[in-house]
């Protein structure tokens with residue numbers, strides 16, 4: 001599948017990509033573009049304490065039960081049932097789909113890059129989905145209630161039930177996680193073709209070229225979680241790709257507890 005370079009997309013993609021080289025510029029751009037992707041390029045990999053400092057400057061670190069504040073993501077064959085911790089492609093999704101209020105933004109800070117052509121970050125703005133989806137699909141995604149469990153083990157303790165699309169600041173936000181073994185299940189269709197809408201979006205994201213970005217070591221991406229789906233291409237053989245991930249608490253109030 002061909003890819004579109006995120007850095008060439010600019011505002012035309014409905015999602016700006018802004019590159020900065022100082023923390024001051026990064027924070028300014030983050031304030032000015034709450035729905036944009038903002039990158040900070042440092043000369044060396046960012047340490048967890050430093051990333052935490054960025055996060056505090058942006059509003060705070062979102063903590064949630066049973067998870068560390070800053071998570072290390074890399075290929076680890078010892079961890080079963082985790083696509084993120086494998087070398088497989090990671091389908092486009094949003095983080096925290098199981099939470100009542102998913103993080104508005106999160107940061108990915110690259111400590112080791114995949115220089116073998118794999119492990120590209122992939123992105124898809126919700127604006128492109130809205131521009132393409134048939135009316136009945138949008139109506140269903142806005143109206144129907146779907147189940148978003150935390151995991152696939154049948155434990156629904158930490159689940160969210162609600163629509164895929166929702167009002168989010170000046171536009172619509174999205175909650176999405178769908179892959180080869182799971183699609184959001186319809187709890188109440190509210191008179192819409194709810195299951196068809198899920199299938200449409202799943203298929204659309206499977207066949208549409210995502211935007212891609214090849215992150216460098218020392219680069220930190222601030223991603224607007226609810227307006228920009230994200231994923232990853234398959235890693236190269238023996239890829240050392242490693243990143244730190246942290247969810248940013250935002251102006252909507254305290255994080256999910």
Ligand SMILES: [Fe+2]
Nearest residue numbers: 093094095230
């Ligand atoms: Fe993610």
